[in-house]
Amino acid sequence: MGILAFLILGLIAGALAKAVLPGRQGGGWVITLVLGVVGAILGGWIGSLIFGGGLGDFFDLRTWLLAILGSVIVLVIYGAVAGRRTRA
Numbered sequence: 819m820g821i822l823a824f825l826i827l828g829l830i831a832g833a834l835a836k837a838v839l840p841g842r843q844g845g846g847w848v849i850t851l852v853l854g855v856v857g858a859i860l861g862g863w864i865g866s867l868i869f870g871g872g873l874g875d876f877f878d879l880r881t882w883l884l885a886i887l888g889s890v891i892v893l894v895i896y897g898a899v900a901g902r903r904t905r906a
Contacts, residue, residue: 861888
């Protein structure tokens with residue numbers, strides 16, 4: 819998968835992760851892109867540990883599910899860190 823496809827995957831996975839999680843998450847589309855790409859990397863790593871294969875082709879369902887799962891995890895961590903920072 820090329821870098822442009824990986825960025826598109828990250829942006830869409832980050833947006834879907836924001837839509838799945840309840841509440842209001844801060845950040846614009848740049849933060850969504852960064853969190854989505856980091857989430858896709860995390861999802862690929864988790865997939866390689868559990869299933870023996872990480873991110874595959876751009877149109878593979880497993881690739882999208884792993885990227886969205888990783889993005890949800892990263893978004894939860896980001897929300898905990900950013901929420902704690904703004905309350906102080």
